[in-house]
Amino acid sequence: MTVFLLLCLMLVLAVAAFVVCRARALALSGGKIGVLHSLPGYYGWHGAIMVLLPGLAVLLVWLVVQPMVIESRISATLPAELTADDSARALAMADVRRLAAGLDVAIAAGSVTVDASGTPQIAGSGTMREALAEAGVALAEDVSPQILTAAQAYRGLSATGAAWRALAVLAAALAGFALAVRMTEPELRARNRVEGVVEGLLMAASTIAILTTVGIVWSMLSETFNFFSMYPAADFFFGLTWSPNFRGDSELGFIPLLWGTLYISLISMLVAVPIGLFAAIYLAEYASPAVRGWVKPLIEVIAGIPTVVFGLFALVTVGPLLRDYFAEPLGLGNSGSSVMTAGIVIGILNIPFISSLADDIINAVPQALRDGSYGLGATKSETVRQVIIPAALPGIVGAVLLAASRAIGETMIVSMGAGAAAKLDLNPFEAMTTMTVKIVGQLTGDTDFASPETLVAFALGMTLFVITLGLNILALYVVRKYREQYE
Template sequence: MPLLWLIVTVLALAGAGYVIARMRALKSANGDIRNLHSLPSYYGSNAAIKVIVPALLVLVIWLIAQPLYVGSVVSGMIPDSEIGEGSSRDLVLAEVSRTADGIDAAVAQGVMSEAQARDGGADVEVLTQRLKDAGQIVTGAVTPAKLAAAQRMRVLADTARQVMAVVVILLAVAGLVWALRETEKDFRARNTVERSIRGLLIAAASIAILTTLGIVLSLIGNTMHFFRLYPASEFFGSLTWAPSFGGGSQLGIWPLLWGTIYISFVALLVAVPVGLFAAIYLSEYAGSKMRSWAKPALEVLAGIPTIVYGLFALLTVGPILLSVFGNDGLGWMHGTRAVLTAGIAMGIMLIPFVSSLSDDIINAVPQAMRDGSYGLGATKSETIRQVVLPAALPGIVGAVLLATSRAIGETMIVVLGAGAAARLSLNPFEAMTTVTAKIVSQLTGDNDFASPEALVAFALGMTLFVLTLGLNVFALFIVRKYREQYE
């Protein structure tokens, strides 16, 4: 059974359980709602919760555990001869998984039949070509051993999905029966539902923590694979970025890290002053009519897709800078793609992140602090500079941090505006690239995902994670310092 229909079936059982439990509760009270411990809706909600929660919880756990179990079974089918030098069993297993997914897609598109997909003696060259015809990424040679493992993986996954559907539906039915059996007029349905809702809220709050943990563990695992294939001393010690899927790569991170920091710095030079001054004007000087349209107009910038900003950088900002600083101007700039091009476009994109949050935090400063300053004879500008901004500084630091994190993670503006050159230079008129842009380039195309040139993307991602974590710690230190001073 497809996953969507399985979820629809569970929801249908929950809806039926709600109606039946509500009617059953009223019937037990002889139709008089005053004889019930709880409102009828609580009895229905109790039945719906007992149907949905156990079934969907098992469904989620099953979907997480199934690939791990299937992978552990199939891993034993991979002979040691398939694990080449510089590779590992996990990387070969990832190739097998991609082959299995590609076969599923090819069967769904009609490129091959199910019988051909299950044929253990199939010609691997013909099968590889059919996978390519189906638009699937084939990153390495599909050997007979990998094909057999992929076919076994498909069979195990299909069987596991069928068993999962049966187990989930049985749990939903059992939950419905359980809820209906306890539904009677003296049952404390309201207390049960409120406890269940509290548990669901705790689970929802835990998702963010578990998701972050999963992301970090995934990055750490793949980064460790990369450093087993490529020495960490070269990754952190080399000043050259020159990947080559044919071998002989130099994968030094410093040119990419410098490009990331440099372009982000230029963007913040544009966004922070403009955004902060706009926030001060809107909160302290602008009238209600001006604020009513100026603030939404600024926030519209946040809703523009980044690809549009990239096109703006390429078609507008770049040519303007070239006309001013290029051959017709000062002769410093030799192309439209440069650090300055991407930095200005990214800074414009970041203005609402700084202005909107700063405006909100400045407005949150108590009016009594302003009145006290005015009472001591301070002017409006002095009050803003010496009272309002210091009191709002923790929030402003948070706004700048958000803008910084957004700048570090930007990709499309960099690709279109700054180019793809990995270099160490202080010249803002030269093309450069960033960590995120190279992550995209290393993980797209018909690349060998078992190679260091592809796995370096995870090491780059881990470096970005550590960088943003350090920014958060630094910002927290600044916020606490100034809170102690002004509170």
């Protein structure tokens, strides 16, 4: 029985428990709901929860434990040369799982049958390899007969485990059903129990976000420590050359990547902040409702365009335009991929982030501040400059920070518009790259996770995380400093 079908059966049992427990509560009340501790609906929800919680708990534990038990038993039957170390064992078990899935496909296609004992048999003449190939399952030539036998055993154990899993889960759900019906009495604090479960679910949901952050940071830290155990930290943080070489003699100084990241981000912010902020001020303070009604959606459409489209725009339009009309006439280069290309396009991408958020923040400034400024004789422009912008500064700083984080973390536009050269140069019309592009590059393709050339991606990611955290702390300091003037 599949997991989906099992979940459907548990849902049916939960609905039945809701109906039965609610009806029992009403019957015990004798038509006087006031004698019940809780409303009848709470008794029904209590019954549904009593079915779902034990069933889901057993299912979750089974899904975690069963693969480990099966793989432990199968790996013990494999030849010693296939389980010489952890990496060889993992590779062999990956082949076993893939072949087991292929057997299921072949059985569904009819090229392989199953006898009374559950052993796969070839439907026609030929070998098992040919039968699997007939079903569209291709095997590598170096797959040994031991792997194929282990795959057959893996499939059998998985089927047996699925059967026992269904029995255990349904037994737990039915036991919860019976217990819920038995507990349904007028004095049962059904509402308290249901609300306790809901509170627990809300706490679990909030905990997931925290654990996700902890997991991300821990995964980055652990691999970063591995990298620094292989490569000197001083050479990484202060090295001026980025030249990874998987054959050895790598120079992994991140200063050129940091420079490219900050340079491109600076240009993008010089484009996005003035345009976005001025657009927000115009829409919030000067534009008529009719103009605002069609200008604001047009600006926000930019946020819905995929970054790969912006990358193509940078590669095909902006890059050649800057090269032909600025770089070559000024003698600053002849490449269409440049810092200026990526910076301008990322700035265009970030305009709606700043304008939309700043517009909402400006509209949230109390009208009393505007009225007071006008009452003192200030013009609209003076009110915007001296009252509204300072009052909305915390929100504007948040919008700028969001755009800066987007600019620092952008990958596709940089890879297509700025090139892949890691170097230190002040010329904005030269090709450069960023930390995020190199993270993707170091983890793409056939990589060895035991080499510093691959693990450097985690060190770059951790460094980028620290930089972003520093920007957040700085923004919080600025917000608090200016907010105190208006409290």
